[in-house]
Amino acid sequence: MSVLFLILGMYYSMQAERRKIDICIISDIHLGTRACHAAELNHYLRSIDPTILIINGDWLDIWNFGAGYFPHEHIENIFLVLDYARQGVPVYYLTGNHDDDMRHFSGYKFDTLQLRDEIVLHIDGKKHWIFHGDKYDLSVGGSARWLAKLGGRTYDTIFEANRLVNSVRRKYGKEDILISKYVRDKVKTIVKSNVQDFESVACEIGIEQGYDYIICGHIHKPQMRVVSSDKGSATYLNSGDWLENLTALEYANGAWDIFYYQHDLRFKGINRT
Numbered sequence: 001m002s003v004l005f006l007i008l009g010m011y012y013s014m015q016a017e018r019r020k021i022d023i024c025i026i027s028d029i030h031l032g033t034r035a036c037h038a039a040e041l042n043h044y045l046r047s048i049d050p051t052i053l054i055i056n057g058d059w060l061d062i063w064n065f066g067a068g069y070f071p072h073e074h075i076e077n078i079f080l081v082l083d084y085a086r087q088g089v090p091v092y093y094l095t096g097n098h099d100d101d102m103r104h105f106s107g108y109k110f111d112t113l114q115l116r117d118e119i120v121l122h123i124d125g126k127k128h129w130i131f132h133g134d135k136y137d138l139s140v141g142g143s144a145r146w147l148a149k150l151g152g153r154t155y156d157t158i159f160e161a162n163r164l165v166n167s168v169r170r171k172y173g174k175e176d177i178l179i180s181k182y183v184r185d186k187v188k189t190i191v192k193s194n195v196q197d198f199e200s201v202a203c204e205i206g207i208e209q210g211y212d213y214i215i216c217g218h219i220h221k222p223q224m225r226v227v228s229s230d231k232g233s234a235t236y237l238n239s240g241d242w243l244e245n246l247t248a249l250e251y252a253n254g255a256w257d258i259f260y261y262q263h264d265l266r267f268k269g270i271n272r273t
Helices: 002-015 038-047 062-067 072-086 100-105 144-171 179-192 198-208
Strands: 019-026 048-056 091-094 113-116 118-123 126-131 213-216 223-229 232-238 247-252 255-260
Touching (some): 019 118, 038 048, 038 072, 048 072, 072 091, 091 118, 091 126, 198 232, 223 255
Parallel strands (some): 019 048, 091 113
Antiparallel strands (some): 019 247, 223 232
């Protein structure tokens, strides 16, 4: 049955009219976790025709592989990305903290797919520094790593309870509530009060090194803002995630934009699970 879904998905991807964009950046998909909205991401990937595709970390949640959860939508997502590479689209898979084991293979190439830790792109005369961001986040390194793993498994449990609550609310015509997002945000608020803000550090370093754009993932919050210091300024972008926000960064017609899956009318008939 999983093979049938994959075949149908690949057939649909070839038939659908795709929206042309220059660059697409997605991050924090976390394949292998129950919180991952792989089905929605697959719909999105089948709707676009990017010149370059960048996965900016935490595509695979290797920390969670022991749970034995990897449904057909997650397998299909891998096939869709590999299909881009087979078609000749440059695909950059940048490593994150949840797939940091892949850093042992940094530099590996498959067709046009490249595994990297970070990349620098020159786009329309502007210098872009693109990386996941965890190396500047003290809360995920060293002794804090096992706490982050434990938190991830707890979050999966909360997410499953949240899914059950929302299924009942929909039957009574009520809107979804994101208990899991509230818990994650509260935890991150506590963590941020005890560690350095990696965004500030990354932006400071990026400005010093002359980058015009600094693009990260990691914190699951889509953002676009100008950051200034006494040494200059740069634009900071964050691609968000495919657990709660369902967002991507898109570059087209000489400008960056944040794509919100739930705001796009083409996907209104496709319910979030």
